[in-house]
Amino acid sequence: MCISGCRGSPLKRWTCSRCWASSFWWVPVVNNAILIVHQSLNHLRFDGLSANESILQAISTRIRPIFMTTTTTVFGLAPLVLFPGAGSELYRGLGSVVLGGLLVSTIFTLVLVPTLFSLALEGRERMLERSPKRV
Numbered sequence: 001m002c003i004s005g006c007r008g009s010p011l012k013r014w015t016c017s018r019c020w021a022s023s024f025w026w027v028p029v030v031n032n033a034i035l036i037v038h039q040s041l042n043h044l045r046f047d048g049l050s051a052n053e054s055i056l057q058a059i060s061t062r063i064r065p066i067f068m069t070t071t072t073t074v075f076g077l078a079p080l081v082l083f084p085g086a087g088s089e090l091y092r093g094l095g096s097v098v099l100g101g102l103l104v105s106t107i108f109t110l111v112l113v114p115t116l117f118s119l120a121l122e123g124r125e126r127m128l129e130r131s132p133k134r135v
Contacts, residue, residue, distance in 0.1 A: 032062060032065075032069075033109050035058075036058050036059060036117075037117055043057050043058060051118060051121040055114045063110065074102065077095050077098060077099045078099075080092065
């Protein structure tokens with residue numbers, strides 16, 4: 001049984017529209033973090049920027065699409081969470097969890113991912129400084 005309550009064969013669960021909606025809401029969040037790291041590495045390698053400058057440049061490039069995606073999803077889920085109606089008792093919990101998770105993951109994408117990535121780059125630089133140089 002999936003989280004939306006459908007039962008039956010795997011094919012039935014695969015084609016359930018509620019399963020698709022509830023299992024793929026996090027895809028833009030994962031892609032945003034990957035794109036920030038990828039773009040930062042490209043700025044490091046090809047543009048010759050420092051680690052902090054490359055991270056700031058990648059975030060400034062990606063912040064508009066991140067906010068556009070988050071805003072459209074929040075406005076799309078807001079009626080599900082806020083307005084009463086037939087079936088709202090059933091979907092209000094799911095909508096509020098997805099909405100809260102999206103907002104928290106967006107904040108993590110814009111704050112936690114660049115911080116951890118800069119710490120990883122600093123750790124890599126320290127390891128390279130400590131290692132003996134080969135001739």
